[in-house]
Amino acid sequence: MAEKPHDWREVLGLRSPTEERNPRTEDVDRLRTGDLVRLMIAEDEAVLTAVRAVADQVTALVDLAVEALSVGGRIHYSGAGTSGRLAVLDAVELLPTYRVGPETVVPHLAGGDRAMMHAVEGVEDDPTAGAADLGDVGPADLVIGLAASGRTPYVGGALSHARERRARTALIATNPRAALAEDVDVAVLVDTGPEVITGSTRMKAGTAQKMVLNMFSTAVMVRLGKTYSNLMTEVAPTNQKLRARTVRMLVQATDQDPERCAEVLAAAGDARTALVALIAGIDVAQARELIAEFPPDANRIADPGGVRSAVAAARGERHG
Template sequence: MNKFNRLKTETRNPVSMEIDQMSTLEMLQVINQEDITVPLIIRDNLNQIAQAVDLIYEQLKEGGSLIYVGAGTSGRLGLLDAFECPPTFGVSPRMVRGVIAGGEKALLGAVEENEDAYEEGRLAIQENGITASDVVVGLSASGLTPFVLGALDEASNRKAKTMAIINNPNPDLAKKCDSVIVCETGPEVITGSTRMKAGTSQKLILNMISTSVMIKLGKVYQNLMVDVKPTNQKLINRSINIIAEATGESFEKAQETFLKTQDVKVSILMLKGKLNHSSAVKLLEETGGVIQAALNKIR
């Protein structure tokens, strides 16, 4: 039997066998009901996700990078998560990166044939200069994508940490990787259309991983994105609101301080710690940019 025929994501879903005969509302009810199962399946994988977060954090805090590798939907989801990290958490674009089979043209259209290119996956890791300080995360609904397997093999050869987020069990992959998250989302509403539940699960898991890692790196104070880069008016306004929320000061006072510092963290530390600009900057440098650690030193 073909190895792909054994995949649960490639089997027919009995709930949607007659979806082509349903009303619009009935179609949506079926899709919604299937989507509801995804977070519950993820909940069963929280221990594995936590281990992945801790592994990535240990690498990134020492200067390593996180690289997502995927093809098609999985590749685009990895890129999306990577693209959001610099503006949200103020990190370098090099810290979190995405690699997709087919390169840039895969962002503008389907190039499904590239996912079968094992050697291209290896080459992508070579071109990104992956080292032992990095983490490479393979994203694949099937757990069998040659491009992703090639990338993970090359990353392992370079002593990088490796992990996979997949939607079908793959014992061989589990033996190769430092961490594997198997989120068995089962048959899709449209048979084999893993952009649906499988893709949704990957997106939710990536959200959890990148967000939790950045929190551990001190990019969040309380539940505020204090490393946001104020590159437009909306984000400038958000930055001022964050300062006001974190310090209990008025919007006007927060704005006045932010206009002087152009830095959310420094502004918060100045207002909460009653410090001048240079002292706040120095203290943040001493504590690795972690606001709570800086405040603890004052107290």
């Protein structure tokens, strides 16, 4: 079967800052190593400013996600190339950090698992594949497309399918004129400008998307009660480092000695129960009952994780 010819009028007509030449880096191949590194650092400094400019849009996206997950929906990421790989990275790291797995956040990478390690040519141009990979979504779900150019057909197919199934939709792109932004509920369009190397969106564009994803997923987890203060209460202690981190977290939160914290953690089986037992000075069984009474709740102001409320109840107080 002959390959479908490119519509070069469309390709060459692509309007995206990341495809423009950067006048500050036109002599990049003539620089000494130190000057080259400093030039790239200077370009990267602009990424934070560009991300800061879309703070309101990231906020709106977080609120959409919290709403979706609070009613039993899921978050789906859809992307290709660097954008898709960053989405996969964000999703898989939620499990050891917050005990949130693919039942909650699902990444869809054009080309599947193989594309994580190898370039799979042509898959990003197939909107049908984007829709098929997304699969069975519904009104409770949130589908987030990631595309530096804001026009990737694979991502467009996923977003179109999501709208047909009445799911909420969003786009994270680094093109302020992103075509796919027209029909989504929230568009996070980070204007990172031209790349150091023209079109190499794994650089500033990738950094910006990574920053947005980090802020997005972290804020969602905090709002859902996965932390106490700035400590991770849902970390899965699956290896020695994470077990030590959990004990350290209990020490930091309670000022009690590591041996005592390790003992209570072993008896409790989870950090939230151990926290309540240690802070309130009660046994694990009582702490477990109170944790059940105050489960994580995004609508509980100033205490989404429920630890403060459980401790207050143990002391006969009313929290908040």
